[in-house]
Amino acid sequence: MAFADRLNKVETSAIRELFKLLGQPGIISFAGGFPDSALFDVEGISEASHKALNTQPGAALQYGATEGFEPLRESLARFMAGKGAGEVAASDLIVTTGSQQALDLLGKTLIGPGDKVIVEGPTFLATIQCFRLYGAELVSAPIDGDGVQTDRLEQLMVEHKPKFVYLIPTFGNPSGAMLSAERRKRILELAVAHNTIIVEDDPYGDLYFDAPPPPSLLALSAQVPGSRDLLVHCGSLSKVLSPGLRIGWMIGPAELLAKATMCKQFSDAHTSTFAQATAAHYLQAGHMPATLEKVRKVYAGRAQAMGDALRRELGSAVSFVQPQGGLFVWARLTGAGGSLQDGHVYARQAIAQGVAFVPGAPFYCSQPDPATFRLSFATASEEKILEGVSRLARAL
Amino acid sequence: MAFADRLNKVETSAIRELFKLLGQPGIISFAGGFPDSALFDVEGISEASHKALNTQPGAALQYGATEGFEPLRESLARFMAGKGAGEVAASDLIVTTGSQQALDLLGKTLIGPGDKVIVEGPTFLATIQCFRLYGAELVSAPIDGDGVQTDRLEQLMVEHKPKFVYLIPTFGNPSGAMLSAERRKRILELAVAHNTIIVEDDPYGDLYFDAPPPPSLLALSAQVPGSRDLLVHCGSLSKVLSPGLRIGWMIGPAELLAKATMCKQFSDAHTSTFAQATAAHYLQAGHMPATLEKVRKVYAGRAQAMGDALRRELGSAVSFVQPQGGLFVWARLTGAGGSLQDGHVYARQAIAQGVAFVPGAPFYCSQPDPATFRLSFATASEEKILEGVSRLARAL
Numbered sequence: 001m002a003f004a005d006r007l008n009k010v011e012t013s014a015i016r017e018l019f020k021l022l023g024q025p026g027i028i029s030f031a032g033g034f035p036d037s038a039l040f041d042v043e044g045i046s047e048a049s050h051k052a053l054n055t056q057p058g059a060a061l062q063y064g065a066t067e068g069f070e071p072l073r074e075s076l077a078r079f080m081a082g083k084g085a086g087e088v089a090a091s092d093l094i095v096t097t098g099s100q101q102a103l104d105l106l107g108k109t110l111i112g113p114g115d116k117v118i119v120e121g122p123t124f125l126a127t128i129q130c131f132r133l134y135g136a137e138l139v140s141a142p143i144d145g146d147g148v149q150t151d152r153l154e155q156l157m158v159e160h161k162p163k164f165v166y167l168i169p170t171f172g173n174p175s176g177a178m179l180s181a182e183r184r185k186r187i188l189e190l191a192v193a194h195n196t197i198i199v200e201d202d203p204y205g206d207l208y209f210d211a212p213p214p215p216s217l218l219a220l221s222a223q224v225p226g227s228r229d230l231l232v233h234c235g236s237l238s239k240v241l242s243p244g245l246r247i248g249w250m251i252g253p254a255e256l257l258a259k260a261t262m263c264k265q266f267s268d269a270h271t272s273t274f275a276q277a278t279a280a281h282y283l284q285a286g287h288m289p290a291t292l293e294k295v296r297k298v299y300a301g302r303a304q305a306m307g308d309a310l311r312r313e314l315g316s317a318v319s320f321v322q323p324q325g326g327l328f329v330w331a332r333l334t335g336a337g338g339s340l341q342d343g344h345v346y347a348r349q350a351i352a353q354g355v356a357f358v359p360g361a362p363f364y365c366s367q368p369d370p371a372t373f374r375l376s377f378a379t380a381s382e383e384k385i386l387e388g389v390s391r392l393a394r395a396l
Numbered sequence: 397m398a399f400a401d402r403l404n405k406v407e408t409s410a411i412r413e414l415f416k417l418l419g420q421p422g423i424i425s426f427a428g429g430f431p432d433s434a435l436f437d438v439e440g441i442s443e444a445s446h447k448a449l450n451t452q453p454g455a456a457l458q459y460g461a462t463e464g465f466e467p468l469r470e471s472l473a474r475f476m477a478g479k480g481a482g483e484v485a486a487s488d489l490i491v492t493t494g495s496q497q498a499l500d501l502l503g504k505t506l507i508g509p510g511d512k513v514i515v516e517g518p519t520f521l522a523t524i525q526c527f528r529l530y531g532a533e534l535v536s537a538p539i540d541g542d543g544v545q546t547d548r549l550e551q552l553m554v555e556h557k558p559k560f561v562y563l564i565p566t567f568g569n570p571s572g573a574m575l576s577a578e579r580r581k582r583i584l585e586l587a588v589a590h591n592t593i594i595v596e597d598d599p600y601g602d603l604y605f606d607a608p609p610p611p612s613l614l615a616l617s618a619q620v621p622g623s624r625d626l627l628v629h630c631g632s633l634s635k636v637l638s639p640g641l642r643i644g645w646m647i648g649p650a651e652l653l654a655k656a657t658m659c660k661q662f663s664d665a666h667t668s669t670f671a672q673a674t675a676a677h678y679l680q681a682g683h684m685p686a687t688l689e690k691v692r693k694v695y696a697g698r699a700q701a702m703g704d705a706l707r708r709e710l711g712s713a714v715s716f717v718q719p720q721g722g723l724f725v726w727a728r729l730t731g732a733g734g735s736l737q738d739g740h741v742y743a744r745q746a747i748a749q750g751v752a753f754v755p756g757a758p759f760y761c762s763q764p765d766p767a768t769f770r771l772s773f774a775t776a777s778e779e780k781i782l783e784g785v786s787r788l789a790r791a792l
Contacts, residue, residue, distance in 0.1 A: 001593075001649065001651055001652060002506075002559070003506060003655055004504070004506055004507055004508040004511075006504070006508070007505065007655060007659075010658065010662075034458060034459050037453070037455075037457065040453060040454070040457045040458075042453040042457070045449065046446070046450075049445055049449070049670075050442070053438055053441065053442045053445070054442075057433070057436060058433035059640075061433065061436045061438070061441065061638035061639070061640040062430060062431075062433045062436075062638070062640055063634075063639040063640070064640065097493055097664040097668075098664055098665050100662070100664050100665045101663065101664045103662075104662060104663045108400070108402070108529065109399055110398075111400055112400040112401050115400075126662055126665070129662050130662035130663075133659065133662055134400070197397075238459075242457035242458075242670070243457070243665075244455075244456055244457040244458055244459070244460065244668060244669035244670045244673075245670050246493075246664060246665070246666075246667070246669075246670075253397065255397055256397060259399055259403060262406065263529065265522065266406075266496070266499075266525050266526035267496070267500045267526075267663065267664075268494055268496050268497045268500070268663075269496045269522070269639075269642070270642070272493075272640060272668045272670075272671045273640035273642075274445075274641050274670075274671055274674070275668045275670055275671055277640075278670070
């Protein structure tokens with residue numbers, strides 16, 4: 001069978017192979033990118049779905065507008081405004097089938113074969129593959145504990161003239177890093193100076209632990225004239241409420257949203273109105289603040305437990321920045337005392353000890369750092385985390 | 397803003413403009429492609445969603461496999477087998493976000509810029525645009541009352557060596573035509589003879605009126621050695637149960653499904669597990685046969701009412717084949733007695749008389765027949781249909 005050439009651009013075996021081993025009994029998994037399903041507000045979602053089918057069954061089960069179910073667009077606009085994003089109208093956003101679809105629509109709308117796109121190194125694996133399917137040539141901008149390095153980013157923007165820059169500024173996957181307030185503002189200035197679109201992917205921003213992160217690029221764009229017209233913001237209910245609903249959204253310039261809507265029409269017509277009406281009723285019922293408070297508290301405890309255990313048990317053999325939110329610890333094998341420095345080898349040894357995580361190299365679109373690896377603290381209890389980290393120590 | 401070149405391939409204004417006029421009060425609409433929301437089994441779906449959230453909330457709200465939620469794949473496999481499709485295993489199909497996404501995945505997986513794809517003339521509008529976004533050059537195969545003309549199809553296959561042939565063999569949109577049993581078998585033979593993939597899009601096959609249509613290409617493939625390996629079958633719950641769930645599926649060769657699954661991973665990760673679990677419980681509860689019986693009966697009555705009224709009121713000014721299933725009457729202005737012969741002009745005159753439908757020309761990827769138009773009998777009561785057809789007569 002002769003497949004389209006674009007498929008040759010994509011490589012998915014790296015992590016998939018490892019995931020096959022996860023089914024073994026007794027494995028403690030730090031490998032997933034999932035929220036903990038024990039935290040889902042099943043009662044609230046059930047009540048919302050009940051209301052959706054009782055009050056407007058026709059609308060909830062019929063075809064709907066490609067842009068999204070109007071009551072949900074309004075609820076999401078209020079949700080964003082409540083997070084300090086300033087004035088957001090329902091018409092400033094479209095609903096997407098998870099934020100993965102927002103990435104796909106950005107690819108379909110903006111990327112032609114050979115176009116350059118700058119992403120963080122490391123960045124979300126499915127972003128790399130998604131953009132490459134549209135022919136993107138990805139350029140990697142280095143990060144540190146404060147997020148992407150803006151000086152290097154500017155050099156790369158000048159050198160590569162990218163179609164856009166894709167960032168996960170807040171508690172990103174896999175880095176967990178939090179972009180500093182200063183760098184956020186600088187990035188908006190770079191967008192204007194180089195007339196370049198910035199995509200802010202923000203599925204984790206609500207999952208902060210002690211203190212809220214700096215304002216989103218979207219919120220800050222009010223302070224940098226011209227930057228809002230170059231900014232795309234992607235949001236999602238997947239990490240804070242439920243991934244199974246597949247509800248994401250994209251805020252952006254009207255012209256871009258119009259093209260993305262046209263593309264979405266031919267991708268899936270619209271996002272499930274059943275799921276959209278359920279999400280709309282959930283948000284309208286005012287459950288979100290309590291839900292966020294609950295998940296933040298649980299993840300904060302787990303992140304602390306993992307960080308403490310890693311420092312205690314692995315000591316100088318790994319380095320990492322203690323996360324201030326999100327789901328991930330991004331760590332690096334230092335090679336201290338002549339120990340292992342390859343994340344992939346370490347992952348195989350860890351599986352043998354009954355603990356799983358994901359090696360870091362595949363998260364780079366180029367120049368991978370093979371000593372890195374990603375640990376998720378989201379789905380294991382604190383007790384399991386302690387046991388898992390002990391196994392990590394043994395594996396080393 | 398500089399968009400990707402692929403967007404230049406697509407034109408969406410033709411029908412959109414007309415739809416804007418539909419909001420006017422008092423309009424009787426034969427324009428939609430929707431099922432009637434008054435026929436949705438709200439109670440059954442509500443019960444199914446309740447069960448999904450009560451028995452397996454974690455699974456229904458969590459991330460799921462890209463291929464689809466296993467219990468739904470199993471239910472759909474049984475549903476297909478029950479329709480005479482022969483042995484269908486859960487692993488022979490993947491779940492898609494509506495059958496629109498199946499089209500998108502076929503495009504992404506198979507179509508490169510300049511590749512030829514043969515479609516029926518006329519065919520589903522969103523198929524044309526979807527494939528063109530991937531760079532397809534579409535070739536139109538003529539149809540008659542028995543569906544696509546297989547002699548012409550073979551000539552076109554030889555001449556254009558298409559990547560695949562896309563057909564809606566049973567009560568297609570917009571033609572409503574039912575491909576004859578003889579032609580079905582011939583098409584499978586052509587697939588093998590010319591080593592060409594055939595896509596059978598079948599969202600309407602269950603909506604037959606008096607007697608079931610001939611077996612699907614999928615069912616018949618057992619009789620034509622080698623054809624099953626070249627056949628893709630797309631199904632959907634949208635027209636028979638609810639479009640808002642966005643549940644479609646694609647059956648095809650394993651190699652193609654694997655590639656489509658990879659592409660789907662980067663399109664929307666997976667179809668809403670909440671909607672999938674709901675659909676699975678609905679099918680498992682055994683509601684489908686009664687639901688199908690009910691909608692068939694209502695649509696049969698409306699189709700008959702519309703056909704009778706058209707013959708009575710418009711007489712020789714229009715020609716059409718009385719549909720034996722589906723949602724549409726595909727009609728043609730004959731120009732008898734010097735009357736109008738342009739579907740677009742007629743549509744505007746009809747709107748002025750308070751009745752709406754869609755002109756036929758945009759449904760052709762090339763060489764449109766401007767005298768054609770599409771009437772849907774799905775959403776108006778028989779009484780409204782009579783009134784609407786009277787208005788059609790006045791507009792002529």
